[in-house]
Amino acid sequence: MSRELSRQRARRTETGIKQRPWRRVVNPYPPIEVLSADEVEAIHLASLRVLEELGIEFLSDGALDRLEAAGADVTRATRMVRFDRGLVAETVGRAPAMFTLHARNPERNVTMGANHIVFGSVGGPPNVTDLDRGRRPGNFADFNDFIRVIHSLNAIHMVGGIAVAPIDLSAESRHLDCCQTFLILSDRVWHATGLGRQRPADAIAMVCIAHGIDRDRLYREPAILTTINANSPRRYDGPMLDGLETMAEAGQCVCVTPFTLAGAMSPTTIAGSLVQQNAEALAGIAYVQIVNPGNPVLYGGFTSNVDMKTGAPAFGTPEYTKACLAGGQMARRYRLPYRSSNVNASNLVDAQAAYESEMALWGAVMGHANLIHHGAGWLEGGLTASFEKLVIDAEMLQMMAAFCDRIEVTEATLAVDAIAEVPPGGHFFGAAHTMARYETAFYAPIVSDWRNFETWREGGELSATQRANLIWKELLRTYEPPPMDGAVAAELAAYVARRKREIDGP
Amino acid sequence: MSRELSRQRARRTETGIKQRPWRRVVNPYPPIEVLSADEVEAIHLASLRVLEELGIEFLSDGALDRLEAAGADVTRATRMVRFDRGLVAETVGRAPAMFTLHARNPERNVTMGANHIVFGSVGGPPNVTDLDRGRRPGNFADFNDFIRVIHSLNAIHMVGGIAVAPIDLSAESRHLDCCQTFLILSDRVWHATGLGRQRPADAIAMVCIAHGIDRDRLYREPAILTTINANSPRRYDGPMLDGLETMAEAGQCVCVTPFTLAGAMSPTTIAGSLVQQNAEALAGIAYVQIVNPGNPVLYGGFTSNVDMKTGAPAFGTPEYTKACLAGGQMARRYRLPYRSSNVNASNLVDAQAAYESEMALWGAVMGHANLIHHGAGWLEGGLTASFEKLVIDAEMLQMMAAFCDRIEVTEATLAVDAIAEVPPGGHFFGAAHTMARYETAFYAPIVSDWRNFETWREGGELSATQRANLIWKELLRTYEPPPMDGAVAAELAAYVARRKREIDGP
Numbered sequence A, B: 001m002s003r004e005l006s007r008q009r010a011r012r013t014e015t016g017i018k019q020r021p022w023r024r025v026v027n028p029y030p031p032i033e034v035l036s037a038d039e040v041e042a043i044h045l046a047s048l049r050v051l052e053e054l055g056i057e058f059l060s061d062g063a064l065d066r067l068e069a070a071g072a073d074v075t076r077a078t079r080m081v082r083f084d085r086g087l088v089a090e091t092v093g094r095a096p097a098m099f100t101l102h103a104r105n106p107e108r109n110v111t112m113g114a115n116h117i118v119f120g121s122v123g124g125p126p127n128v129t130d131l132d133r134g135r136r137p138g139n140f141a142d143f144n145d146f147i148r149v150i151h152s153l154n155a156i157h158m159v160g161g162i163a164v165a166p167i168d169l170s171a172e173s174r175h176l177d178c179c180q181t182f183l184i185l186s187d188r189v190w191h192a193t194g195l196g197r198q199r200p201a202d203a204i205a206m207v208c209i210a211h212g213i214d215r216d217r218l219y220r221e222p223a224i225l226t227t228i229n230a231n232s233p234r235r236y237d238g239p240m241l242d243g244l245e246t247m248a249e250a251g252q253c254v255c256v257t258p259f260t261l262a263g264a265m266s267p268t269t270i271a272g273s274l275v276q277q278n279a280e281a282l283a284g285i286a287y288v289q290i291v292n293p294g295n296p297v298l299y300g301g302f303t304s305n306v307d308m309k310t311g312a313p314a315f316g317t318p319e320y321t322k323a324c325l326a327g328g329q330m331a332r333r334y335r336l337p338y339r340s341s342n343v344n345a346s347n348l349v350d351a352q353a354a355y356e357s358e359m360a361l362w363g364a365v366m367g368h369a370n371l372i373h374h375g376a377g378w379l380e381g382g383l384t385a386s387f388e389k390l391v392i393d394a395e396m397l398q399m400m401a402a403f404c405d406r407i408e409v410t411e412a413t414l415a416v417d418a419i420a421e422v423p424p425g426g427h428f429f430g431a432a433h434t435m436a437r438y439e440t441a442f443y444a445p446i447v448s449d450w451r452n453f454e455t456w457r458e459g460g461e462l463s464a465t466q467r468a469n470l471i472w473k474e475l476l477r478t479y480e481p482p483p484m485d486g487a488v489a490a491e492l493a494a495y496v497a498r499r500k501r502e503i504d505g506p
Helices: A003-011 A037-054 A061-069 A085-092 A140-152 A175-183 A196-209 A215-220 A238-249 A270-291 A318-333 A353-364 A385-404 A416-419 A455-459 A464-478 A485-503 B003-010 B038-053 B062-067 B085-092 B140-152 B174-185 B200-210 B215-221 B238-249 B269-290 B316-331 B351-366 B387-403 B416-421 B453-458 B464-478 B486-504
Strands: A056-058 A071-073 A080-082 A100-102 A110-113 A117-119 A128-129 A134-137 A189-191 A224-230 A254-260 A297-300 A304-306 A338-341 A371-373 A384-386 B056-058 B073-075 B081-082 B098-102 B110-113 B114-118 B127-130 B135-139 B189-190 B223-232 B253-258 B295-301 B305-306 B339-341 B372-375 B384-386
Touching: A003 A455, A037 A080, A037 A085, A037 B416, A056 A061, A056 A117, A056 A270, A061 A071, A061 A238, A061 A270, A100 A485, A110 A117, A117 A385, A128 A140, A128 A385, A134 A304, A140 A175, A140 A318, A140 A353, A140 A385, A140 A464, A175 A485, A175 B339, A189 A224, A189 B038, A196 A215, A196 A238, A196 A485, A196 B384, A215 B453, A224 A238, A224 A270, A238 A254, A238 A270, A254 A270, A270 A297, A270 A318, A297 A318, A297 B295, A304 A318, A318 A338, A318 A353, A318 B316, A318 B387, A338 A353, A353 A385, A353 B387, A371 B269, A371 B351, A384 A385, A384 B110, A385 A464, A385 B316, A385 B351, A416 B269, A464 B098, B003 B384, B038 B081, B056 B062, B056 B223, B056 B269, B062 B073, B062 B174, B085 B223, B085 B269, B110 B114, B114 B316, B127 B140, B127 B387, B140 B174, B140 B372, B140 B464, B174 B200, B174 B486, B189 B215, B200 B215, B200 B238, B200 B316, B223 B238, B223 B269, B238 B269, B253 B269, B269 B295, B269 B316, B269 B464, B295 B316, B305 B316, B316 B351, B351 B372, B351 B387, B384 B387
Parallel strands: A117 A371, A128 A384, A224 A254, A254 A297, A297 A338, A338 A371, B114 B372, B127 B384, B223 B253, B253 B295, B295 B339, B339 B372
Antiparallel strands: A056 A080, A071 A080, A100 A110, A128 A134, B056 B081, B073 B081, B098 B110, B127 B135
16 A cells, blocks of 8 residues: 555544444344245246246347357247256356455455345436435436445445436446546445446456456456346347456456346246246356356346336335345355345335335345345436435445344343342433443434424424435535545546547547 | 114225225244344343342232232332242243234234234324324324224224323323224224223223123123333332233233333343343233233333433334344243334434334334234324324335235246246236236235326325325225114213213213
């Protein structure tokens, strides 16, 4: 580490709010299992029938070549690929059950697998909203502010990608600006865009610059993750396959996530949608392992359903929660790390946004998801990134992290002596046992307001969403970028400038 | 059943909203266990030390007599009662693991025990609020409207008591008006007030009139439930003990619930608060079983904590959720049905109210609570009953009930044929498998709005709370009282009139 960097790191950033420190989360409780072992096996076997008898479409000649060479049954005319169960077992079996993603700041490395939970922020919305300015198309200024607030929230382990699409920038080169933002404004691991070859290749080049490492070392120390969605039903398109190959060839993590919205892109039953999710996920993971045996992957579950009367997608419903929990069971059957999400379909940050998010979060946490993608900031079925929801989600994530701290049961915490000290009808405020503990005893919230009604009213009668609005603005006001060596920043800038000239012209 | 009653029942009430029918809920999933078996035993043993060495204060000479006769170690001067572990095991062991509460309408009977979940509405708040009229002191008109809305919401199994204190009525006789409301405006089981002898005695007399049964039959077919709170730490006061005795002598259900707010009424650790909760609950349940061996009881858990900086109570926190889950483990250790709650500390029906409620609900449902008291309508730490929260909670309860419907895994739902029918890149909207299922396939919400942003905006941009406001008013507009024989109603009215003269004078 350069002297400049050491000096910058020594100056600890104090955010303007109270929150728990950044820390890794491990779920100490067994998962909720909504399927019996027989039912898991029935879904597994039905998905093998889909893979063996029906097949998956791969819209890439290069992928068809590789799949055929690996032993899959490829029909060139239809681009359909059938996988026999032996090939599925053999290829999927190459995937690691656990791996580390390396951050620019090694203290922010995260582990995917076992009972580890990584909370990521929202990625992908075309719109952005906040209470002051309302809903508007995504833009680069908001994107940068969003990343600043994400970086300031300790509950979030990972920057989950392009939180707000900066549509004011060139569509062909904006990924470069976004990668630069990820690397400059935060030092956490981040989600790269995996569409086509160019975008992940640039992300890979830039992460090497930022980490000061070469590609061999990046291969050994994977740093970035991308989501590859199946174009459900049963299709992987060309740009997705190009992205998958580029990431896997560099040893970077591929999160294979079918988008199985029951009733629209998958059958009108949760069981059937899980069969299709499982078939599509296994096909994608098999292909990653064909491209690069042992490459880090995540089994992504994203089964929800549409409202059958209107076709509108629903999220955070009871079906969604059950599918989350079942998805975890399927992932564990193959010893694969599991990805789920924190979703809702509300159009504003209200009670619905919160209760749907909680239904999703409980499904993810108790389904032993290793990555909770879209964990903070997602609104409106993913069409909008909300600054206030980002803060409220950070509270919900922080509460889940605190839930994962086990109750401490020791002679001292059982507190029979303290109970003896306080007579019937008395109180524990002044007890020695209390005095020794009161400062750190219980969960301290970010947004929640526990004042009594009168004090709250005198304080302006603010709702949780209004308080969240004040918090993200305070976080922006007190934001400081994580330390970066000036030479590295310059090299990143030069890379971006050069690539922009190549893409957009002079 | 009289001809009049049959005629009334035949005319089915249609509420003005879409909701699932009233139905019993059974949790098919194993509970979340946050304590190891050793930790459960450590809490058990520590609470036995509290009962054996420290004792519990009973502020009633009659209770002290009965406890002494039953073998407890009674110190008259201090009114402290010590229970040895043999006495605890023997008396608590008499309690039934499961029992039925009988409603005026037998179709609304509920089972307490095993994996059954009964959702009850809020009881006890002194204030009432809604978006139109704001927060105001409780009154009889609002109380009646609240019971009408509760009765109209199918997700609620049980009327959880005096939802709003009608402080415009005589404090000494208002329980009569409230019992009359419970019996006339709803036909579900209900929670009676157990303070002193007179109130539960009147409830018992009135339920006999309404059910057309005598006390022997009521004893065999318990119909009402009351909550007996320990005045934590380690005290049962006179009115609570009088209520407990009156209920137990009549064979009615007693829900023994210590109010262990960690840091104030119990130690500043969750483990210590659970020790105290367990000791107080066991003492209360032991006394119920001394008064009437085999009497239906619930083990009530209500451990939360105060904000140590302000003393304000916090609800729906990570500690609360863990205490809920741990409380279920303690109750199951004694084979006792378990009671928990749906609580929050928000001052309005916002995202905080929803996410704190969800934290409580997940603790209750996955802690295998058999009764979720205050399940709908509780706001502001229990100081206010909210009409809008009542509707939003009904949605959350209905979602939990739907979560408890297992994923159906059959050849038909696995849907390999449907997956075969739809080509890659196609959709399932018109598939035969979809057409056969689309009307009832997925969860249909009460409050949640899944329309896209533009349609929602054109529809008035209403929040979940604003939509809930429209819903409870629609439920009031379309409310119809459940059928009751005119002679029974008259007998109830005569009873209330006579007792009011006795209590309040002519």
